[in-house]
Amino acid sequence: MTTTTSTDFATGVRAWLQANCPPEMRRPVTSEDDVCWGGRRFRFQSEAQRLWMQRMGERGWTVPTWPKAYGGGGLSPEEAKILRREMAALGCRSPLDSFGIWMLGPALLKYGSEAQKLEHLPPIARGEIRWCQGYSEPNAGSDLASLATRAELDGDEFVVNGQKTWTSYADQADWIFCLVRTDSTRGKHTGISFLLFDMTSPGVSTRPITLISGKSPFCETFFDDVRVPRRNLVGELDGGWEIAKYLLAHEREMISGIGDRGRAKPLGQVALAQIGAGADGRLAEPMLRAQIARFEIDEAAFRATIERTTDLLRAGEANPAAASMLKYYGAELNKRRWELMMACGGSDALEWEGERSRDGAIARTWLRSKANSIEGGTSEVQLNVVAKRILGLPGA
Amino acid sequence: MALILTREQRMLADSVREFLVEASPVSALRALRDARDPDGYSRGLWQRFAEMGYTGVLVPEAHGGLGLGHVEAGVVMEGIGRQLVATPFLASAVLGATALARAGSAAQQAAWLPRIASAQAIVTFAIDERPKHDPDAIETTARRTADGWRLDGEKRFVPDAHVADAWIVVARVAGDAERAGVRAAGGARPSGLARDAAPRTRALFLVPRDAPGARVERTTMVDAHNAGRLALADVSLPADARLGGAGDDAAGEAALQVTLDAARAALAAELLGVASEAFDRTVRYLNERRQFGKLIGEFQALQHRAAHLHTELEITRAAVLRALQSLDEDASRASPAVSVAKARACDSASLAVQEAVQMHGGIGMTDALDIGLYMKRARVAAELLGDAGFHADRYARSRGY
Numbered sequence: 001m002t003t004t005t006s007t008d009f010a011t012g013v014r015a016w017l018q019a020n021c022p023p024e025m026r027r028p029v030t031s032e033d034d035v036c037w038g039g040r041r042f043r044f045q046s047e048a049q050r051l052w053m054q055r056m057g058e059r060g061w062t063v064p065t066w067p068k069a070y071g072g073g074g075l076s077p078e079e080a081k082i083l084r085r086e087m088a089a090l091g092c093r094s095p096l097d098s099f100g101i102w103m104l105g106p107a108l109l110k111y112g113s114e115a116q117k118l119e120h121l122p123p124i125a126r127g128e129i130r131w132c133q134g135y136s137e138p139n140a141g142s143d144l145a146s147l148a149t150r151a152e153l154d155g156d157e158f159v160v161n162g163q164k165t166w167t168s169y170a171d172q173a174d175w176i177f178c179l180v181r182t183d184s185t186r187g188k189h190t191g192i193s194f195l196l197f198d199m200t201s202p203g204v205s206t207r208p209i210t211l212i213s214g215k216s217p218f219c220e221t222f223f224d225d226v227r228v229p230r231r232n233l234v235g236e237l238d239g240g241w242e243i244a245k246y247l248l249a250h251e252r253e254m255i256s257g258i259g260d261r262g263r264a265k266p267l268g269q270v271a272l273a274q275i276g277a278g279a280d281g282r283l284a285e286p287m288l289r290a291q292i293a294r295f296e297i298d299e300a301a302f303r304a305t306i307e308r309t310t311d312l313l314r315a316g317e318a319n320p321a322a323a324s325m326l327k328y329y330g331a332e333l334n335k336r337r338w339e340l341m342m343a344c345g346g347s348d349a350l351e352w353e354g355e356r357s358r359d360g361a362i363a364r365t366w367l368r369s370k371a372n373s374i375e376g377g378t379s380e381v382q383l384n385v386v387a388k389r390i391l392g393l394p395g396a
Numbered sequence: 397m398a399l400i401l402t403r404e405q406r407m408l409a410d411s412v413r414e415f416l417v418e419a420s421p422v423s424a425l426r427a428l429r430d431a432r433d434p435d436g437y438s439r440g441l442w443q444r445f446a447e448m449g450y451t452g453v454l455v456p457e458a459h460g461g462l463g464l465g466h467v468e469a470g471v472v473m474e475g476i477g478r479q480l481v482a483t484p485f486l487a488s489a490v491l492g493a494t495a496l497a498r499a500g501s502a503a504q505q506a507a508w509l510p511r512i513a514s515a516q517a518i519v520t521f522a523i524d525e526r527p528k529h530d531p532d533a534i535e536t537t538a539r540r541t542a543d544g545w546r547l548d549g550e551k552r553f554v555p556d557a558h559v560a561d562a563w564i565v566v567a568r569v570a571g572d573a574e575r576a577g578v579r580a581a582g583g584a585r586p587s588g589l590a591r592d593a594a595p596r597t598r599a600l601f602l603v604p605r606d607a608p609g610a611r612v613e614r615t616t617m618v619d620a621h622n623a624g625r626l627a628l629a630d631v632s633l634p635a636d637a638r639l640g641g642a643g644d645d646a647a648g649e650a651a652l653q654v655t656l657d658a659a660r661a662a663l664a665a666e667l668l669g670v671a672s673e674a675f676d677r678t679v680r681y682l683n684e685r686r687q688f689g690k691l692i693g694e695f696q697a698l699q700h701r702a703a704h705l706h707t708e709l710e711i712t713r714a715a716v717l718r719a720l721q722s723l724d725e726d727a728s729r730a731s732p733a734v735s736v737a738k739a740r741a742c743d744s745a746s747l748a749v750q751e752a753v754q755m756h757g758g759i760g761m762t763d764a765l766d767i768g769l770y771m772k773r774a775r776v777a778a779e780l781l782g783d784a785g786f787h788a789d790r791y792a793r794s795r796g797y
Contacts, residue, residue: 268792268796269796271797272796272797277797279588280588282588282793283792283797290785290788290789290792292792292797294739294788296791297735297739297791298711300715300733300736301712301714301736304399305710307714308400308714308717311398311400312400315398315400317400325710328707329707329711382703383700384700384703386706386707387699387702391699392683393699394682395690395691
């Protein structure tokens with residue numbers, strides 16, 4: 001892209017954003033309730049939120065680099081970067097958060113048929129259909145490939161029976177992309193298929209999961225003779241594991257961003273504010289101070305590592321298991337952060353209810369953070385990946 | 397700036413590696429140690445360093461050096477770490493060269509920098525006076541006389557002290573201390589946030605090895621690398637021995653800070669090299685050693701520890717490069733990044749060498765195997781110019797707590 005065309009593009013983007021991004025949408029998202037997920041049953045927080053999603057969706061800027069034919073913005077990577085920059089400059093929040101955008105979309109673009117792309121991608125782009133992910137089962141967590149939810153072909157339809165767990169927002173989603181077993185006679189990896197179906201199909205039910213941190217978006221999802229049209233099979237019959245792996249790598253990269261809180265308050269400052277300083281001007285708790293210093297050092301080094309990983313990728317020196325290393329370290333770092341936040345908060349942070357502690361906000365985040373090293377591939381699995389793919393250790 | 401080496405820096409890394417594997421593999425350190433070599437380093441090797449240009453990596457081109465930066469110095473140091481090379485590189489090419497380049501007068505620079513670059517002279521740096529590194533705890537005193545200075549004090553843990561042609565000594569200028577009221581009761585040093593801001597009266601003095609009243613004692617160290625103690629008793633120096641001539645306190649302080657930080661970052665690079673080589677040898681061993689009918693590298697416990705260690709080393713590598721680049725960008729503001737790097741490097745190297753010994757099992761405890769030598773160097777390099785605790789504390793202070 002030439003400099004003049006990119007400047008023109010930026011100018012155009014800026015003007016459009018100025019004219020179309022409601023002022024309320026130029027403030028950062030402060031809580032889970034502010035997030036726009038879209039979908040048939042979504043209750044918008046405000047008209048501004050709805051308008052913002054709709055306008056960006058119509059333009060395809062909810063999915064800037066997807067082809068226009070599928071409802072995307074058809075932008076090049078440079079143009080998408082300019083869009084992101086202009087949005088950041090104006091403080092525009094994301095118009096739409098969506099598993100359809102982050103996970104299913106990329107899978108369909110790579111593995112879906114033309115008909116499937118045309119049927120499912122535009123509603124994702126416009127925030128009309130909200131998706132959830134049916135992967136884990138009570139007996140298939142780290143060993144996802146051992147999943148047992150069955151899909152048996154009966155004429156033109158699959159009949160699905162089984163159960164999924166850890167399905168985020170299943171009780172609010174419109175459709176599900178689901179890994180099912182279509183062949184039990186061969187190896188566990190070779191009998192898996194990738195199926196799409198409507199959550200309002202008869203036989204589908206959900207039950208929310210309460211975590212140690214309180215309410216969560218996770219659900220158990222049950223399938224009782226659910227009939228799914230055959231055309232909703234993505235990719236090859238029994239060829240779903242390849243799609244699953246593709247998406248898992250994607251998911252890992254998403255979660256690896258957790259440890260990198262560019263906007264998170266510096267822990268040392270939080271500690272000073274909550275605990276205070278001694279006569280020498282230093283944090284009054286010396287042991288905690290030492291732990292915080294070590295944490296901040298590791299956090300600074302981790303940020304540098306993320307930058308370096310991106311730079312190496314750009315230079316064509318991609319590390320095969322970089323995502324696993326970052327996810328592993330980022331998750332552990334985030335858990336340390338919240339252990340220290342609890343330490344800084346003292347007994348104030350232990351109040352579970354009431355306004356003073358915002359209903360135990362810090363404690364809940366501390367508890368929730370324990371899942372970071374479990375979800376998206378446990379730390380132990382990530383270490384296996386590093387051992388196998390980078391260190392080449394035997395039999396790994 | 398991208399957090400990767402440029403093409404030229406990578407070429408330098410490759411040529412350093414090739415050169416040192418041939419010219420000074422770990423066996424060279426063993427030979428120096430076992431022979432109780434009086435120099436503690438190979439003059440021949442040091443000459444070859446000069447021929448390769450390494451000795452002058454931080455010396456400006458005008459003075460016969462390569463005029464490169466701290467990233468390049470770090471590249472050389474990492475190579476040195478991998479082969480446990482005992483040379484005056486840290487002392488002279490980093491500490492001596494940086495102090496002179498930053499604070500030396502034109503005459504001092506002309507007198508010493510070219511000779512450092514050509515390996516004709518070794519200049520080292522003397523700051524520590526206590527078992528723990530503490531740049532604020534300086535009691536070596538410099539008193540003004542009619543024709544110059546009188547230096548009194550003791551220094552320890554001075555790299556290559558006994559083979560240096562001159563030592564740059566950090567001392568407090570007498571009279572300034574009392575004026576500035578910096579001494580607390582009982583000589584206690586300031587410990588609060590304000591520590592760095594305490595009135596500065598430290599200055600750098602170039603002391604030639606043959607100065608009357610100066611005695612050097614070589615100390616044999618755990619890692620068989622050169623270090624020594626200095627005893628300065630009424631050492632008479634000319635007026636121009638003070639770096640920077642008449643001396644601008646603030647400029648002297650700034651130069652001291654940059655010199656120390658440059659060396660700390662260089663040490664972080666060396667530690668990364670020590671750790672990386674120890675780790676690589678350990679992974680190789682996991683792929684060779686058989687027990688219980690399989691390669692020990694098949695045991696998941698070891699796989700996980702190795703994978704964890706690899707991750708820690710990659711993160712330290714990013715931090716070290718960041719510190720070196722920060723020094724090249726603006727050395728006066730690199731301190732936080734340098735502390736992150738040194739703290740991380742100390743911890744990563746400590747983990748790496750301990751895992752290395754442990755995973756090698758019994759043979760890891762033998763002197764015959766090189767692994768123990770890596771553990772020893774890691775410990776000494778960690779202690780030099782501030783260990784992990786020192787730098788964690790400095791980092792916290794830099795961030796206001």
